[in-house]
Amino acid sequence: MRMTEITLSEATPVDGYGPGFFRVAGEVFDGPILVTATSARGWGGYDDPAPLLALVGEVDVLFIGTGAETAHMPAALRDRLHEAGLGVEAMNSPAACRTYNVLLSEGRRVALAALPV
Structure with missing residues (x-):
């Protein structure tokens, strides 16, 4: 696997989350x-x-x-993402936000798609 580092000054961390929203790099998203x-x-x-x-x-x-609880994502979506060659890890949104931030801080090429808690 080829790893490509990012510059941390470009990074977009998840600052926080709550019922129905996320705060990312200081901006609130519902x-x-x-x-x-x-x-x-x-x-x-x-x-x-x-x-x-x-x-x-x-x-x-x-x-x-x-979301708030760990759940299976729809099988059709999971299969489609895997067939396209995208590595996917599903977990509850708080854990996904923390894991994304840690790997982002390490310069890893990661993304986060999250449902609100």
Whole structure:
């Protein structure tokens, strides 16, 4: 596997989250989010796979935050992302945010797609 480092000054960390929202790099987002090292935006949830598929080749791992509880993501979405070559790890959103931030701080090519708690 080829690893590509990012410059930490470009990084977009998750600063916090609460009922129905996330705070990313100081900006508040209501509802589901998609965060990469360089940007954050709203995401349409499991029914919106296109922005996730657009990450193929840009990130090594996509963390899926499943909300307050750990849950399985829809099998069709998981299979589609795996077939496209995107590494996917699903966990509850708080754990996904923490894991994303840690790997981002290490310069890893990661992204986060998360449902609010």
